[in-house]
Amino acid sequence: MSADEGTAPTPPDVPLKGKSRQRILRGIQRISSSPSLPGVGRSRSISNPYSIRYGSISCVSLSTAGPSQASPRSATPQLSALNVTGASHPGSKTKVFMFEEENDDDVEEFPAIRKVNHGLSSTSPAVSSLPSELRGRTKPVEKKDFNFWEAMPHEIRIHIFSYFRPKELVRISRVSKTFYGFCFDGQLWTSIDASEFYQEIPAASLARIIAAAGPFVKDLNLRGCVQVEHYKRTEVIVKSCKNLMNATLEGCRNFQKHTLHNLLRSNEKLVHLNLTGLAAVTNTSCKIIAESCPQLESFNVSWCQKVEARGIKTIIDACTKLRDLRAGEVRGFDCAATAESIFKTNRLERLVLSGCSDLNDEALKIMMQGVDPEIDILTGHPVVPARRLRHLDLSRCIRLTSAGVKAIGHVVPDLEGLQLSGCKTLTDAALELILASTPRLTHLELEDLDEITNSLLSEHLAKAPCAGNLEHLSLSYCENIGDLGMLPVMQKCIGLKSADLDNTRISDLVLAEAASMVIKRSKPASAGEVRPKVTLRLAVYDCQNVTWTGIREILFRNAQVRPAVGQPGGITYPTESIGLKCFYGFQMTVDEHQKRVLRGDLVAAGRLERKWADYMQANEEAGAGGAGYRRRRRRARHAQALHADEEDGGIVGRRRARTLGSCSVM
CATH class of the missing domain: 1.20.5 (Single alpha-helices involved in coiled-coils or other helix-helix interfaces)
Structure with a gap:
């Protein structure tokens, strides 16, 4: 039977006739061809890559996985009976047959290569299955979830949280328990400055922060913090904080005495301690500090009404590293023993005794020169070791006179700041020796000294070795100071940055000289993009001789564009300006002018x-x-x-x- 009648193919050992061969070839072409190219006699394929003259090669995949239920007319006949050489790759169930066809009139000379679809639609792509030995090896890889936050090191997560402000950390702590643990981790609170945020977070959160971060806290600032005024919260702080180095309790008025003493005893590493205004501080507290805090370098006990100078004496004697002592308005500094301790130690670099009404000339002499010092015959000055003081504040010590203040001269060569405001009995003689022996003086405050005159400024300050270094000068309410004293100062003190001259007798000449001084010391810029900066601030309000003409001179100089020296046609722009605090009727115009100058709008x-x-x-x-x-x-x-x-x-x-x-x- 023939293949067209659905009969079984001829066994391979039976020879085929010529017509049967041609009929089988036509069937193969009809089965493997696309429906769009019917017929045996179609034109040769253009894409045929082979140039064999006598025949073409066609590769047919006969997989065992093909369907066996196909109809007899669509079934592919066996090609083994043809005179075709077949080759199969070892280890594969798929056989590849290569056959030649002779040049025949009924058959196309070069038939095109076609893929055989085993029972599939001619429009669907051919799919070949993988070998059995490779099917078990290609298993799909399961993608596991990666938790980036959990895999991150703990130190990096803490560092990320360190960029949040305290108020933000308290809010973030409500996200989850994990975030709660991070937000209250002690490593984030090594330095707690509650003065910046205590009004923004509840008291319970502040107490929780201090309790959680207690062992890590080194810098604690509770200045003005009202949440810790309750005694229970202060006890939480004391129990938690054991490693403090800097502590500021200024304004915590309800600190109990025993609570404060426990805090001082449990922090032996204290270096800076500020107890300003605390009613719980007494002489006993000073004794505990002397015994428990040997590393203390800075101590502020100003405005503590229950502390006396003899209590501070114990700290001066015991704390050998003390450099900064601030005891404003503390009683008992007329004690000679305390003054002698300050002289013998000679370690203090800053001494603030402002408002100590008991301080007198005798105690000040002992602090500076000691008891019965040796006097040099040639100079008349005491032969004592130079004091290490760099800042001395004796303002509002009303019992001091010129005889006591003279003792400061020639014993404090490193003095940089001197405040004598409010000592109304001082005269020019009290300051002449000080100005002549302090070449590093930068801050001088002589406010409300009615007895000083223009001679002190013109003959001593303007000619003193500190004239070039002076930066701040306060002469407010010195009603005897006028142009004769201030004009030489403006000419010689070229480094001046601020001058308080309110309620004096200066006139517009001082303002003009100040503007000229700023122009001389400044370096003009050749580009207009450079913004001027305020380098000198003058306070000239309530000065009867200062008029709008002097104010205008300052405004004109601040915005003046001058010709460049040595450059024909070139111009220079100002880089420094003067800030004025003047009569309130002129102040709005002065402020508006300064805004325009600082933003570079000199024309406006x-x-x-x-x-x-x-x-x-x-x-x-x-x-x-x-x-x-x-x-x-x-x-x-x-x-x-x-x-x-x-x-x-x-x-x-x-x-x-x-x-x-x-x-x-x-």
């Missing part, structure tokens, strides 16, 4: 200065009597309107609520 600053000067000049002319009074008043109102528009931000014509005339009630 100059325009504001000119319009303000026109307004002030027209206002003065309107106040004069005689003919043309109405015209001058009209011109003054117009100048005032222009200045008001410019002061509003430089928008000409901007309207605002203002009164041109004076108020009849006021």
Whole structure:
């Protein structure tokens, strides 16, 4: 039977006839061809890569996995009976047959290569199965979940949380128990400055933070913290904090005495201790500090009413590393024993005794020169070791006179700051020796000294070795100081950064000289992008001789663009300016002018200065009597309107609520 009638193929040992061979080839072509290319006599495929003259090679995959239920007409006949050589790869169930076809009229000379679909649709792609030995080896890899946060090292997670502020940490702690543990980890709270956030978090959270971070806390600042005023919360702090190095309890008024003493006993590593204003501090507290805190370097006990100088003496004698002692308004500093301890130790670099009303000339002499010092015959100065003091504050020590303050001269060569404000009995003689022997002096406060004169400034301060280093000078309420004393100071003290000259007799000449001094010491810039900085601050309010003319000189110099020296056609821009605190009627204009200068808008600053000067000049002319009074008043109102528009931000014509005339009630 033939293959078209659905009969079984001829066994391989039976020879085939010529027509049967051609018929089988046509069947194979019909089965393997696409439906779009029917017929045996189709044209040769263009994509045929083979150039064999006598035949073409076709590879047919006869897998055992193919379907066996196909119809007889669609079943592929056996090719083993043909004169075709078959080759199979070892270890594979798939056989590849290679056969040649002779040149025949009924058969295409070069038949195209076609893929055989075993019982599948001709439009579906051919799928070949993997060998059995490879099927067990290619198992799909299961992707496991990776928890990035849990896999991160603990130190890195703590470092991430360290960027949050205390208020944010308290909020984040409510996310989960894990976050709660991180937020209250002691490593995040080695330094607690509750003065910055105590108003933003509840008292319970603050107590919990201190309790959790107690062993890690080294710097504790509870300045003004009202949450720890309850005695139970203070006990929590004392029990938790055992390794404090810096402690500030200023303003914690309800600290109990025994609680404070327990805190002092349990922190032997204290270096800086601030107990300002605590009512629980007594002489007994000073004794406990002397016994328990040998590493103490800075101690502030100002305004503690129950502490006396004899209690501080125990700390001075026991704490050999003490460098900074602040005991403002502490009683009993007329004690010679305390003064002698300060002299013998000679370790203090900062001594603050402001408001100590008991301090007298004798005690101050003992602090500086000791008891019965040896006097040099040639110079008349005591022969004593130089004091290490760098800052000395004796302001408001009302019992001090010129005789006692003279003892400071020639014994404190390293002095940088001296405050004698409020010692009203001091004269020029008290300061002459000090100015001549302190070349490093940078801060000098002589506020409210009625007896000093211009001679002290012009003959001693301006010629002193510290003139070039002086940065801050306070002469407020020194009513005898005027231009004769301040003009030489402005010329010689070229490093001055601030000067408080309110309630003195200086005039506009001092302001002009200050502006000239700033211009001389500044380095002008050739580019307009450089923003000026305030390098000198002057307080000249309540000075009767200072007028708007001097204020205008300052404003003009702050925004002045000058020609470049040695560069024809070049210009330079200011890099330094003066900040003024003046009469309240001028202050708004001065502030607006300074804003424009600091942001680099020198043109707008100059325009504001000119319009303000026109307004002030027209206002003065309107106040004069005689003919043309109405015209001058009209011109003054117009100048005032222009200045008001410019002061509003430089928008000409901007309207605002203002009164041109004076108020009849006021």
